[in-house]
Amino acid sequence: MALAISTSCGGGSASSSAEGEEIPLRYAELLKMSQCDGYVYVQVLNPWDSTSVLHSYVLVDKTAPLPSSRPKGDIIRIPLTNSVVYSLVHCALIDEIGAYEQIKGVCDLRYITMDKVQADARSGKIRNLGEGLNPNIEDVIDMSPDAILLSPFQNSGGYGRLSKLGIPIVECADYMETSALGRAEWIRFFGLLYGRQQECDSIFREVSDRYESLKTLAATARRHPSVITDLKYGSTWYVPGGKSTTGMLLADAAADYIYKDNESNGSLALAPEVVFERAIDAEIWMIRYTQAVSKTYDDIAKEYASYTRMKAFENKNIYSCNTELVPFYSEVPFHPDRLLEDYIKILHPELLPDYQLKYYERIEK
Numbered sequence: 218m219a220l221a222i223s224t225s226c227g228g229g230s231a232s233s234s235a236e237g238e239e240i241p242l243r244y245a246e247l248l249k250m251s252q253c254d255g256y257v258y259v260q261v262l263n264p265w266d267s268t269s270v271l272h273s274y275v276l277v278d279k280t281a282p283l284p285s286s287r288p289k290g291d292i293i294r295i296p297l298t299n300s301v302v303y304s305l306v307h308c309a310l311i312d313e314i315g316a317y318e319q320i321k322g323v324c325d326l327r328y329i330t331m332d333k334v335q336a337d338a339r340s341g342k343i344r345n346l347g348e349g350l351n352p353n354i355e356d357v358i359d360m361s362p363d364a365i366l367l368s369p370f371q372n373s374g375g376y377g378r379l380s381k382l383g384i385p386i387v388e389c390a391d392y393m394e395t396s397a398l399g400r401a402e403w404i405r406f407f408g409l410l411y412g413r414q415q416e417c418d419s420i421f422r423e424v425s426d427r428y429e430s431l432k433t434l435a436a437t438a439r440r441h442p443s444v445i446t447d448l449k450y451g452s453t454w455y456v457p458g459g460k461s462t463t464g465m466l467l468a469d470a471a472a473d474y475i476y477k478d479n480e481s482n483g484s485l486a487l488a489p490e491v492v493f494e495r496a497i498d499a500e501i502w503m504i505r506y507t508q509a510v511s512k513t514y515d516d517i518a519k520e521y522a523s524y525t526r527m528k529a530f531e532n533k534n535i536y537s538c539n540t541e542l543v544p545f546y547s548e549v550p551f552h553p554d555r556l557l558e559d560y561i562k563i564l565h566p567e568l569l570p571d572y573q574l575k576y577y578e579r580i581e582k
Contacts, residue, residue, distance in 0.1 A: 240405075243425065244398040247271075247390050248406060255284040257409055264393035265371045272388045276409055291385040293364055296412025301357070303349050303367040305329045307389060309547035310404065314420070316411035322360055324349040324367075331547065354378050364410070368392055395482045397462050397469075397553030398425055404551050420551075428554040431561060432469045438565045441473040445492070445499035445529065448506065449521055454492040455484050466553060470560035475499055493523055501563060502529035503577065505538040505545070512537055513582055536563050536577040543576050 237253030249260040256277045263271040273290030277283055283292065301322035302308050308329055311320055322344040323329055337343040344360055347353045349367065357365075362384055367376075369388040376386060387410065391403035401424050408417025444467060447456055457463035458481025459474065467474040475495045479485065496502070506512065517535070518525050529535055538545055549556045559577050562569045 242402055242405070244396055245391075245394060245402040246396075246399055247394055248403060250406065250409070253284075253287075255281060256287060258288055258290065259406065259409075260290075261388055261390050264369075264390050271369065271390060272386075274385065274387070293385045293387070293410070295410055297363050297410050299360065299363045300410075301344075301346060301360075301362045301365040303365070304389070305331065305547050306392075306550045307366055307407070308334055309544075310407060310551050311411060313551075314404075314408065314411060314413040314416055316413055319411055322346050322357070322362060324352050352379060354382070357384070358382065392550070395460060395462065395465070397466050397557070398428055400462065401425070401428075401551045401553055424552055424554050428469075428557055431554060431557050434568055435469060435471040435557075435561050435565065438471040438568060441471050442500040442564050443473040443475060443498065444501045444503065444564070445475050445496040445527075446503050446505075448504050448517075449489040449492070452488070453486050454489045455486055456492060458483055458485055462553075466557055466560060470557055470564055472501075472560065472564050489521065489523070493527075496527055498528050500529060500532075500534060502527065502535045503538070503563065504535060505540060507540045509541060511539045511542070511578075512580065514580060517580075533580070535580045536574075537580050538577045545576050549576070 237251035237258060240250040240252055240257070242248060242250070247262045247264055249262065251258045256275050259274040259276060260270050261272045263269040273288065275287050275290045275292045276295050277292060279294045279296070296319070298319050299321045300319055301324065302311065302320050303324045305328055308320060308323065308331055311317060312331070312333070317333070320343060323334060323338065324346050325348060326335070326338055326345045329335070334343060338345045344356060346356050357379070364385045364387050365379070366387045366389055369390055380386060389403070391400045394400040394403070402421055404417045404421050405414070408414040446463065447454065456476055459477045459479035460482040461484065464474060464477065464479070468477060476485065504512070514530065514533070514535070517530070524530055540546055555575055558569065558572060559574050562572050562574055563577060
């Protein structure tokens with residue numbers, strides 16, 4: 218991949234910063250990228266400490282010599298051709314941008330529900346490197362990947378022996394972005410890694426333009442129906458915080474989300490009785506689950522008797538997303554416009570009269 222050269226970066230090989238031409242990002246808050254003389258400098262900001270950098274990378278074309286003057290950071294030779302990927306969402310994205318053949322190893326295979334990955338792992342075309350928290354180090358050493366893509370977690374304790382192999386670890390903190398388009402914009406970083414920069418920039422423009430157009434459409438709605446999400450699990454009912462990605466998506470869809478005033482950008486773990494008190498009068502209920510057969514009203518009633526007292530239950534106004542049957546987790550993170558369109562159809566069907574739901578369906582019986 219030929220990198221466009223613009224402004225030279227300052228600092229020596231041990232420098233901690235670079236002064237190239239910033240690659241402008243519209244929504245992503247945890248990513249900074251600069252085009253420098255012979256490389257791209259990328260910083261992933263720490264999602265749990267806004268004052269620090271989680272990881273820095275110096276992306277250098279494989280056909281070019283290493284720049285003698287460069288900032289501190291892991292050197293990654295691009296495009297990646299022998300990469301290890303830990304997650305379904307990133308495997309799906311890499312496949313979408315036409316770089317699937319550049320995935321040579323995966324971890325946590327049972328969670329990567331892509332038929333082609335499963336088939337290639339069985340045939341040995343893609344190596345199954347075991348559990349993400351405890352990968353087969355000998356196999357990793359044997360395949361000598363040019364990078365390992367994984368999602369960082371707070372207080373994970375690091376990556377053990379993996380971090381001592383000298384293999385660049387790309388910490389994909391996209392899932393910690395607080396806006397749907399912020400996460401989606403990370404596709405531009407993956408485009409750089411896999412030599413698909415133009416394609417990924419184009420995809421993101423389409424996603425963001427479509428999202429903004431749908432948001433504008435939703436803003437014309439005359440009323441905002443009240444909404445509750447999800448189901449309880451055991452003694453806990455997890456609901457999205459008001460400032461979470463889902464909470465903001467619901468706001469952009471012109472929903473009156475029952476936790477819209479909550480300031481959390483993550484998930485809230487609440488007692489079912491606490492959620493039920495707010496949820497009982499919600500007009501629309503959206504649930505998401507993973508199982509072989511889609512739920513019915515009888516199934517929901519058997520799970521928790523109080524569900525039957527909810528207005529959305531009584532009015533048969535529950536919409537379900539069975540992630541076993543639809544590609545929700547592999548598509549939505551980098552295509553939030555598609556989920557927003559579903560939300561708008563559910564909340565304001567008059568605004569999208571010809572649209573058919575993609576991920577959700579109304580439970581009819």
